[in-house]
Amino acid sequence: MAYLDHAATTPMLDEALAAYVAAAREVGNPSSLHAAGRHARRLVEESRERIAAALGARPSEVIFTSGGTESDNLALKGIFWARRAGSLNRSRVVASAVEHHAVMDSADWLGAHEGAQLSWLPVDGTGRVDPAALAELIEAYGEEIAVISVQWANNEVGTVQPVAELARLAAQAGIPFHTDAVQALGQVPVDFATSGAAAMTVTGHKVGGPAGVGALLLGRDVNCTPLLHGGGQERDVRSGTLDTAGVAAFATAVEATVKSQAAYALRVGALRDELVDRVRAAVPDAILNGAPDDRLPGNAHFSFPGCEGDALLLLLDASGVCCSTGSACSAGVAQPSHVLLAMGADEDRARSSLRFTLGHTSTSADIDELLAALPGAVERARRATAWKTPR
Amino acid sequence: MSGGVDSAVAAARAHDAGHDVTGVHLALARNPQTYRTGARGCCTLEDSRDARRAADVIGIPFYVWDMADQFHANVVDDFVAEYAAGRTPNPCLRCNEKIKFEAVLDRAVALGFDAVVTGHHARLDGEGRLRRSVDEGKDQSYVLAVLTQGQLDRAVFPLGDSTKAQVREEAAARGLAVADKPDSHDICFIADGDTKGFLQRQLGDAPGDIVDGRTGERLGSHNGAYGYTIGQRKGLDLRVPAADGRPRYVLSITPVTNTVTVGPREDLEVGVVTASKVIWHGTSTPVECEVQLRAHGEVYPATVTVEDDTLTARLASPARGVAAGQAIVAYQRSDEGDVVLGSATITASAPLLTAHA
Numbered sequence: 225m226a227y228l229d230h231a232a233t234t235p236m237l238d239e240a241l242a243a244y245v246a247a248a249r250e251v252g253n254p255s256s257l258h259a260a261g262r263h264a265r266r267l268v269e270e271s272r273e274r275i276a277a278a279l280g281a282r283p284s285e286v287i288f289t290s291g292g293t294e295s296d297n298l299a300l301k302g303i304f305w306a307r308r309a310g311s312l313n314r315s316r317v318v319a320s321a322v323e324h325h326a327v328m329d330s331a332d333w334l335g336a337h338e339g340a341q342l343s344w345l346p347v348d349g350t351g352r353v354d355p356a357a358l359a360e361l362i363e364a365y366g367e368e369i370a371v372i373s374v375q376w377a378n379n380e381v382g383t384v385q386p387v388a389e390l391a392r393l394a395a396q397a398g399i400p401f402h403t404d405a406v407q408a409l410g411q412v413p414v415d416f417a418t419s420g421a422a423a424m425t426v427t428g429h430k431v432g433g434p435a436g437v438g439a440l441l442l443g444r445d446v447n448c449t450p451l452l453h454g455g456g457q458e459r460d461v462r463s464g465t466l467d468t469a470g471v472a473a474f475a476t477a478v479e480a481t482v483k484s485q486a487a488y489a490l491r492v493g494a495l496r497d498e499l500v501d502r503v504r505a506a507v508p509d510a511i512l513n514g515a516p517d518d519r520l521p522g523n524a525h526f527s528f529p530g531c532e533g534d535a536l537l538l539l540l541d542a543s544g545v546c547c548s549t550g551s552a553c554s555a556g557v558a559q560p561s562h563v564l565l566a567m568g569a570d571e572d573r574a575r576s577s578l579r580f581t582l583g584h585t586s587t588s589a590d591i592d593e594l595l596a597a598l599p600g601a602v603e604r605a606r607r608a609t610a611w612k613t614p615r
Numbered sequence: 616m617s618g619g620v621d622s623a624v625a626a627a628r629a630h631d632a633g634h635d636v637t638g639v640h641l642a643l644a645r646n647p648q649t650y651r652t653g654a655r656g657c658c659t660l661e662d663s664r665d666a667r668r669a670a671d672v673i674g675i676p677f678y679v680w681d682m683a684d685q686f687h688a689n690v691v692d693d694f695v696a697e698y699a700a701g702r703t704p705n706p707c708l709r710c711n712e713k714i715k716f717e718a719v720l721d722r723a724v725a726l727g728f729d730a731v732v733t734g735h736h737a738r739l740d741g742e743g744r745l746r747r748s749v750d751e752g753k754d755q756s757y758v759l760a761v762l763t764q765g766q767l768d769r770a771v772f773p774l775g776d777s778t779k780a781q782v783r784e785e786a787a788a789r790g791l792a793v794a795d796k797p798d799s800h801d802i803c804f805i806a807d808g809d810t811k812g813f814l815q816r817q818l819g820d821a822p823g824d825i826v827d828g829r830t831g832e833r834l835g836s837h838n839g840a841y842g843y844t845i846g847q848r849k850g851l852d853l854r855v856p857a858a859d860g861r862p863r864y865v866l867s868i869t870p871v872t873n874t875v876t877v878g879p880r881e882d883l884e885v886g887v888v889t890a891s892k893v894i895w896h897g898t899s900t901p902v903e904c905e906v907q908l909r910a911h912g913e914v915y916p917a918t919v920t921v922e923d924d925t926l927t928a929r930l931a932s933p934a935r936g937v938a939a940g941q942a943i944v945a946y947q948r949s950d951e952g953d954v955v956l957g958s959a960t961i962t963a964s965a966p967l968l969t970a971h972a
Contacts, residue, residue, distance in 0.1 A: 535726055538637070538678055608725035 226593035228547045230522055230583025231379060231407060237432035237477050237584070244434055244473035254466050255457060264468045271475035278482040279426070280415035281441045287458045288471055291438035292406040295425035296326035298440050298451050298462065299402040300373060303423065304334055306447035307370040307400065316365050318372040320345040320353045320385070321566035327373050327404055328562070345374065350515040351383035351567050358390055362397045372401045376408035376424075380550040380563040380579055381514030382523025384412060391420035400446050406430055406438075410481030411489065411520045422446045426478070428470065432584060433477030437470035481584075492582050493521035499580060499591045500524050506599050513564065513577060522582040525550065527564075527573045531605035536578050539604055543597035550579040616640050616669060616677070618662030620786045620793045621734030621774060623669035627789055628773040629732045630673050636732070638670035638677040639719065643686040643803070669791050682718055689713035691804050695817045698841040701870035702940025705910060706802055708758040711735075716766040730769045734782075735759055738775030738952050743768055744896065746952030750778040757910050760944040760958035761894055775952070814841045823873030825853065828866045828882055840868045843875050846883055846936025853877070864936075884933035886967030888917075890926040890943045890959030898947070898956050905946045905953070906930070908937050908961070919945050919956070926959040930967075937964040 227235075236244075252264030269283070276283040289295045300317065307314045317331045321344040334340035343361055345353050353374055362369065372394050377384045387403050394401035400422035408414050410431040416424050423446060427438030442448055442461065450456075454463030481488070503510055503526060511527040528536060533549035540547055550561060564574035580594065616622045616638045630636045640663050663679060670677035690709050697704035720731045736748035737756040745767055748754040762770065774782055779798075786794035801808040818841055825835040835853045837843065847865040857863055863877040888908065900921045905914040906928045916931040928943060941961050946953040 534678070534680075535722075538676070539726060541676060542635075542637070604726050608722050 225544045225546065226590040227585070228545060228580040228582065228590060228594060230586070231430070231520075231550075231579065231581035232548055233429045233435060234432055234583040235585055236429075236434060236473070237480055239480060240433050240473040240477040243476040244469045247472040248469035250468075252468065254468055255455060264466075267468055268466050268471050271471045274475040275439060275478050278479050279409075279424075279441060280417040280419075282444065284444060284459065285416070285441050287440045287442050287462050288466055288474075289438050289440055289458075289462060290436055290464075291429070292324070292404065292425055292427035293326040294451070295427070295438050295440035296324065296373075296402075296404055297330050298448065299423045299425060299442075300327060300330035300371060301334060301338075301451060302448035302461065303371040303400050303402065303446065304338065304340060305449035308338075309449070310447075311367070313368050314370045315339060316341040316343060316369045318343045318345065318358070318361055318365075318369055320347060320374045322347050322351055322353075322378050322380075322383075322563045323373065323375055324379050324404055324406070327375070331373070340370070341368075343369075347383075347566050349568050351378050351381045351513075351563060352515060352518070353385050353390065355386055355389045355393060358393050362393060362399070366397060369397070369399045372399055374401075374403060376403050376405035376414065376419075377412065377520050378514070378563060379407045380561060380577075381525045381567070382407075382520035382581075383515040384408065384518045384520065387419055387421065391422075394422075395420050400443075407520060409478070410485055411522060413485060414482075416441045423448075428474040428477060431477045431481040433474040434470050437467055437474045439474075488584065489521040492584075492586060495582050495586055495588065495591065496521055496524055498588065499582070499594070502591060502595050503580075503598065506595055507602050511573070513567070513569075520581075522586070524580045524582075525577060526580075527569070527577045528602055528605070529573070529576060530609055531576045531602055532609060533576055533578050535605040535608045536601055539601035540578075540594070540597055543593075543601065545594050545597050547594075548579045548581075549577065616666035617734075617799075618665035618669075618793065618796075619734070619799065620783055620791070620796055621736070621779075623666070623673070623734070623791050623793050624782050624786050624789070625732055625734035625771075625773045626670065626675060627673045627785075627791070629771060630675055632773075634732075636673075636675045637728070638666065638673075638675050639723075640666040640677070640679045641686075641714065641719065642679050642681045643683055643714075645683045645687065665793050665796070669793055672789070672791055680719065680722070682714055685718045686710070686714055686804075689718075694802075694804075695814065697940050698814050699818055699870065700940075701840060701868040703844060703938035704940045705758060705942060706804070707910070708761050708942055711759055712761045716762050716770060720766065720769055724769065730771050732771040732773060734774055735772050736774055736779070737772050739767060739770065739772055740951070740954075745955040746775070746949070747946070747955075748775045749952065753779045756946075756953075756955055757907055757942065757944050760955045761942060763894055764896060811842045815839060821873055823875065825851065825875045825877060827863075828876045828878035834863075834877065837875055840870065840873055840875050843868060844936075845938040851877060880935070882966070883935040884966055885935070885937045885964040886930050886933050887965045888928045888930070888934075888937060888943055888961055889963045889965075890928075890961045891924055893921055893924050893926045893957060893959040895921050895926070895957035895959075896955070902945075902947075902956065904956055905948060907944045907946065908934055909941050914946065917945075921957065926957070933967055937961060939963065 252260035254265040254268045272286045273283045276286050317340045319331050335342045374390050376387050391401045402423040403421045404425040406427050409426050422443045424441040429435035448461050452463045513525045560571045560574035667677050690706050694704050694706045735755045736753040737759050738746040747756045805813045821839045824833050834855050843865045866878045867876045901918050906917045907914045917928040920927045939961050944958045945956040
């Protein structure tokens with residue numbers, strides 16, 4: 225099997241798995257006062273410090289959550305509520321048009337249920353946000369903006385956003401800036417302090433940690449209203465008994481991937497370039513989507529004209545190749561990718577796209593397997609497109 | 616895989632037989648919430664999850680194919696248009712003809728698959744002929760008879776030799792959670808089962824007259840002829856009683872004048888049925904056989920003649936409530952499951968007395 229869907233989730237690192245198992249054997253709620261609780265607490269706090277050190281944050285800025293979706297919801301809704309509580313006029317949410325659904329749907333929810341006004345930042349043909357567009361919005365709305373959210377890198381096409389520049393514009397206007405760095409962490413250098421962001425989402429299972437644990441890095445001076453109420457375990461911003469084993473494994477994975485990031489980017493980036501070259505040689509009309517240079521090292525995203533991404537996925541899966549159309553599902557029905565549409569692609573091109581993402585376990589053999597199956601799959605998928613035409 | 620018990624067991628049997636099987640669930644609703652909700656549907660999110668779970672248990676890949684546009688154009692729009700034209704369509708038949716064994720089959724073949732397997736209760740014999748299921752009560756050959764030989768050659772019906780009860784037992788033994796899921800009966804795209812209300816929303820009010828078939832006398836009015844079915848007795852709401860005091864039935868619907876014609880029961884009796892859009896599997900005619908005139912309806916001995924694209928059936932005994940738009944399916948009786956000789960869409964019917972006119 226060739227696993228080319230590391231952006232969906234990537235295998236756990238051995239050391240993270242070992243850390244998980246070791247911690248999971250121990251009893252102890254980190255909120256308990258007795259010896260077992262203190263032991264768990266120590267493990268959690270050491271993990272928090274390791275994550276903070278690896279990501280350029282203070283330990284108190286690390287809020288553990290259940291993962292990327294919760295962190296994005298907490299950032300968007302929590303900061304929106306806190307900002308609007310300060311001034312009723314601050315009710316505008318600004319986000320890019322290519323955000324992950326965890327951000328996009330949170331913004332839409334605020335629009336539908338909390339009276340938020342929404343502004344979507346456009347992207348260019350490579351999926352990149354133009355900082356000038358944000359500057360214009362800030363110029364137009366200024367104090368009315370409650371929160372701005374732009375991802376560090378796109379989950380579908382891998383384009384890296386000019387986060388530091390966007391964060392600086394937001395900071396100059398005194399507006400909290402959130403960035404979803406789920407896809408970027410471990411792939412490109414990510415540093416919370418130097419990014420200038422007020423809040424940043426990261427998650428465990430994209431960096432070789434377990435699924436179900438992540439964090440929101442939240443600047444100490446950033447007010448955020450909780451989503452989850454209860455024991456107030458995490459700075460009173462997030463409640464719920466902490467997953468000690470998950471947190472320990474998460475910290476191990478973050479530390480390891482940040483440490484090896486530069487070497488990883490070189491090795492996996494070279495593999496990715498090989499994949500791109502070979503796909504283009506095999507399917508000459510394949511279109512590489514996303515930024516040519518400023519993209520995640522493991523990401524290759526193509527449109528295959530005349531194919532349905534769905535059909536390609538089915539055929540490649542049958543040949544033992546795991547990849548993704550990268551688009552959202554409702555009842556399992558693939559919708560044309562909002563990312564591709566925002567980049568100016570028409571619906572056919574958006575529907576014809578397929579994402580291959582490499583990771584720490586990828587080798588040239590995976591690419592061999594893909595290339596053995598791809599030309600035949602493309603040919604069949606093209607024949608199958610005729611069914612679309614109603615008779 | 617609809618999410619029901621039949622398609623789950625059919626998939627499992629095909630997989631057991633050694634075929635390389637991929638499960639496909641059809642998304643037929645443009646907005647899944649607009650079609651029937653609950654466990655009985657074929658197009659809900661819950662059904663999609665049930666189908667996916669069954670595929671997991673069987674151990675086969677599973678995909679959802681979006682056929683909403685094709686379904687709407689070929690089945691739903693056709694259903695409404697047929698009613699508007701005074702005919703009574705069968706949407707399940709149309710779905711087999713245009714969706715399952717055309718849109719799905721064409722796509723599957725292009726992708727490299729050999730056949731479409733469904734959970735229909737019907738048999739295909741060694742010569743590729745369609746036959747009734749052993750479970751006569753669940754037999755679905757009537758809604759499959761519209762398939763051409765080319766379509767049948769690419770179809771697999773693994774359930775034809777089993778009764779529904781056996782299928783449920785097998786599902787339970789296989790650990791398929793859908794084993795005791797209720798059967799679906801209603802039209803899947805009419806969420807509340809209210810066909811008349813659905814048509815009214817689609818077609819609007821179209822008031823017209825209800826007239827006596829013998830005298831031509833106007834007996835009442837209606838709000839839309841599509842709300843009436845041939846043979847219907849209840850709900851006519853006629854204020855003028857019949858001269859002989861006997862109940863009256865809907866005899867015909869005439870879209871041009873928007874008239875519903877009613878009369879006594881004996882005027883419903885039909886001896887000759889004419890049909891078009893013929894699918895015929897080669898038996899020379901005239902042929903003595905049996906015909907079925909609606910889904911799960913009774914069969915009538917008849918002499919069937921096929922000429923060009925017209926099928927004519929002379930019934931040995933009169934049938935009642937024959938509606939244009941329904942299929943007439945001709946069967947040759949057999950102990951190994953009645954063989955489908957052919958199928959056509961009913962265009963007209965005439966009483967026995969005028970049969971020779």
